[in-house]
Amino acid sequence: MKIVVTGGAGFIGSAVCRYLVRETPAFVINVDKLTYAANLRSLEAIANSPNYSFVKADICDRAAMDAVFRAQRPDIVMHLAAESHVDRSISGSDAFIHTNVLGTHCLLEAARAYWTSLPEPQAQDFRFLHVSTDEVYGSLGADGAFCEATAYDPSSPYSASKAAADHLANAWFRTYGLPVVISNCSNNYGPFHFPEKLIPLVVLNALEGKPLPVYGDGSNVRDWLYVEDHARALYLIARRGRPGEKYNVGGRNERSNLSVVESICDILDELRPQTESRRRLITFVTDRPGHDHRYAIDAGKLERELGWRAAETFDTGLAKTVRWYLDNRAWWEPLRNGVYAGERLGLLSAAGP
Ligand SMILES: NC(=O)c1ccc[n+]([C@@H]2O[C@H](COP(=O)([O-])OP(=O)(O)OC[C@H]3O[C@@H](n4cnc5c(N)ncnc54)[C@H](O)[C@@H]3O)[C@@H](O)[C@H]2O)c1
DSSP, rough: OEEETTTTSSSSHHHHHHHHHSSOOOOEEEEOOOOOOGGGGGGGGTOOOOOOEEOOOOOOOOHHHHHHHHHHHOOOEEEOOOOOOOHHHHHOOOOOOOIIIHHHHHHHHHHHHHHTTTTHHHHOOOOOOOOEGGGGGGOOSSSBOOOOOOOOOSSSSHHHHHHHHHHHHHHHHHHHHHEEEEEHHHHHOOTOOOOTSSHHHHHHHHHHTTOOEEEETTEEEEOEHHHHHHHHHHHHHHHSTTOOOOEEEOSSSSHHHHHHHHHHHHHHHHHHHHHSSGGEEEEEEEEOOOOOOOOBOHHHHHHHOOOOOOOOHHHHHHHHHHHHHHOOHHHHHHHIIIIIOOEEEEEOOOOOO
């Protein structure tokens, strides 16, 4: 079984590649443009495996995507390539529309051309898994959870671009019959996470004694999922999910941003004790424009239909994650000193635009 993973050098994509190569019989072809968010060091452990290969290519390049399908003849596409950081999408939305919307369109068309050329039964067994986010559903009030039937109501340029891509993927199933399955997952965390996102940023700032920025009053709630649980879910959905269906993925781990930051401080205080708690570094900063208040995922369909369960609780997963950053300075130090040093992104300037 051959699986093309797009965006396999990113945070979740690299976890998917590591999982597929180590735990499944799949041959993995990682297709990635290598943007600032990519890191081939996250793939070092599998880079020389006989069932792994890497192709540097842009999903917006139709000729390159056609060449990948022609050369690799995949049974499954797991499409994760995207611009993924909400704050960056506020500062500049172009790359988000380009990759997330136009790139997904390009990949769907290349997949359709390839799929149309397949004989039976390969055509029937082919799957295109479009990997998306719970952010397409917008914001929840104090109660309830997103289910697969929840109406789309995205708030940020990032979530709007992902919502547009989901609609395209769904339309390619309804109109052309391309065997598309869509997954919508909550916030991921874990090892190899680029340090612009909340959890790794706070771990590294706390280690370096820097302020720990908490947006607004810290009451925004996210439903956290350990990245390796997500990787397992994606393989199951790609193999056994029904074409034309959506599956929500989430760990039933709702936490306010403030409590996430406090937990990281407490874990670090235990592992690397100091005279004063790192909680003293918590600093409330200007909120994100359009900040969704609460996300929560009902993953009941995935649990019932495909028998998936998250293996990590937030407490076990967070402790593993913090320890990983302590043990893997060589992975993150070059990023902090070069690609992204922790500066605030996504604030609207008074001068516009
Ligand atoms: N991070 C989360 O919490 C989360 C939650 C739910 C869903 N998702 C979705 O999962 C996917 C992966 O997210 P992530 O956090 O790993 O993202 P990431 O930013 O860490 O990685 C994205 C990867 O895509 C690659 N890429 C970007 N543009 C490309 C292009 N035009 N062509 C080829 N490759 C390109 C990058 O080089 C990078 O390796 C995204 O589609 C995202 O929307 C993320």
